[in-house]
Amino acid sequence: MSIGKVSLIGAGPGEPGLLTLKGRDCLAQADVIVYDYLANPVLLGHGRSDAEQIYVGKNRGCHSLPQDDINQLLAAKARAGLRVARLKGGDPYVFGRGGEEAAFLHEQGIPFEVVPGVTAGFAAAAYAGIPLTHRDVTTSLALLTGHERPERKLSSLDWQTLATGIGTLIFYMGMTNLETICAQLMAHGRPATTPVAVIQWATLPRQKTLTAPLAEIAARVVAAGIEPPAVIIIGEVVGYREELRWYDNLPLFGKRFLITRPREQAQYFVDLLQGQGAETICIPTIEIAPPESWQDLDQALEELNRYQGVILTSANGVSAFFERMRTKNLDLRALAGVEIIAVGPKTAQSIAAYGLKPDLIPADYRAEGVLTALLARGVEGQRFLYPRTEIARDVLRVSLTAAGAQVDAPVVYRTIAPQNKTDMIRHLLAEKELDAICFSSSSTFENFSAMLGAELKHLQGRAAFFSIGPLTSKTIRQHGFKVALEPQSSTLDDLVAAMVDYYTTS
Ligand code: SAH
Numbered sequence: 001m002s003i004g005k006v007s008l009i010g011a012g013p014g015e016p017g018l019l020t021l022k023g024r025d026c027l028a029q030a031d032v033i034v035y036d037y038l039a040n041p042v043l044l045g046h047g048r049s050d051a052e053q054i055y056v057g058k059n060r061g062c063h064s065l066p067q068d069d070i071n072q073l074l075a076a077k078a079r080a081g082l083r084v085a086r087l088k089g090g091d092p093y094v095f096g097r098g099g100e101e102a103a104f105l106h107e108q109g110i111p112f113e114v115v116p117g118v119t120a121g122f123a124a125a126a127y128a129g130i131p132l133t134h135r136d137v138t139t140s141l142a143l144l145t146g147h148e149r150p151e152r153k154l155s156s157l158d159w160q161t162l163a164t165g166i167g168t169l170i171f172y173m174g175m176t177n178l179e180t181i182c183a184q185l186m187a188h189g190r191p192a193t194t195p196v197a198v199i200q201w202a203t204l205p206r207q208k209t210l211t212a213p214l215a216e217i218a219a220r221v222v223a224a225g226i227e228p229p230a231v232i233i234i235g236e237v238v239g240y241r242e243e244l245r246w247y248d249n250l251p252l253f254g255k256r257f258l259i260t261r262p263r264e265q266a267q268y269f270v271d272l273l274q275g276q277g278a279e280t281i282c283i284p285t286i287e288i289a290p291p292e293s294w295q296d297l298d299q300a301l302e303e304l305n306r307y308q309g310v311i312l313t314s315a316n317g318v319s320a321f322f323e324r325m326r327t328k329n330l331d332l333r334a335l336a337g338v339e340i341i342a343v344g345p346k347t348a349q350s351i352a353a354y355g356l357k358p359d360l361i362p363a364d365y366r367a368e369g370v371l372t373a374l375l376a377r378g379v380e381g382q383r384f385l386y387p388r389t390e391i392a393r394d395v396l397r398v399s400l401t402a403a404g405a406q407v408d409a410p411v412v413y414r415t416i417a418p419q420n421k422t423d424m425i426r427h428l429l430a431e432k433e434l435d436a437i438c439f440s441s442s443s444t445f446e447n448f449s450a451m452l453g454a455e456l457k458h459l460q461g462r463a464a465f466f467s468i469g470p471l472t473s474k475t476i477r478q479h480g481f482k483v484a485l486e487p488q489s490s491t492l493d494d495l496v497a498a499m500v501d502y503y504t505t506s
Pocket of ligand 1: 093
């Protein structure tokens, strides 16, 4: 059997987007992923679903797997012919014992590579608004550990040089020794007024940043209860933060939202919310499933040219429709001369991904909007294809038919309640405070409510319910709950804009 290979990969500081492309590719190829406490577990999602995942980090305050055991594990897996991704927080070669792992693999004759990562100190500086070097105040920078091996005392650092010879200092693992670090620097000539920033959980929505002069920071950190993991940045550059901070003053920074949309459609919403600084937790309360039978759609696909138009009202409908066309060996030419009607811009975007431009998008992005637009120009004697979900409201079909049109409305997807999610939601609610729960359709709410039962009543006191539009709101109210927010028009962009308004003006 040929020997495998170990990739020592820097996972970056926490925010999943800060992994390198090469790191992502290595994860995607790995047979085994060995990961640490500080590597964001979300990154495991880049791995293959059949990859083995081994956690070697600290467990609720206990110790991590001893380094020797980790070394042996990496070597054993590689010897078994496997590709091993060793995912380490930040950069593997910055205070991460990556050097020891690489040296061991080298000794054992096991091939390895190192994929650098964004180290916590650099990321913390960027996300706190601190340029680490700046021509006006400093040209030098040092990375230090504030937690030396027990046999070497902190005093082994060259305090004289650190105090007066280097502009910016970044201490990793320095929280327990913060007082000593500050005292030593001042004793060796750093002015007591030098600004210091302590940044905890950098790049994540729970990031906390505290700034104070060198003489006061240790006491302030204790008072604020800031604990590891945190980096300490010392130097005049910290003064730029007030001007350059951009992350922790985003409008939704520090807010935590539960997103209940199906996984396939959550990403866009998550990106919008994270772009405003929010923390998002996704537990889909609906899943998309194929229809019981394709018969109705298949029949329509055979005679597409007999339709005046195809009405598409959701991204799911769009993908089900076009994928089915593909399965049936049809391409876009089968739609030549058929009008494409999209309920709104998001649906239009999904249609565009299949290479078509809708002929009609109503001003009001709802079924009613489509209806008004079609009725305004007359539909008598026309035939429409309206691929939809099982539980779609029938308003379009009924009203168009009443106006003399023929409407075929085959079911092209179903939404089903996911199994085994109830425990996950209960666990989440017990562990974390949520600011709000976002519902983007009636069924996301109905399933959520069915999962939680009577507990939902208690929840409303703790977290607001946000709704995408009037129909979802109606469902929520019918169940006896309050809707804290509903945007003017039913799009995710408007929902996020309304959320920003809600928190910045209230
Ligand atoms: N190899 C890692 C450092 C590991 S040492 C890197 O390059 O970032 C662990 C220390 O890193 C922690 O004690 C803390 O000082 C720092 N650290 C790691 N992630 C951090 C984060 N998200 N925010 C603040 N500090 C972090």
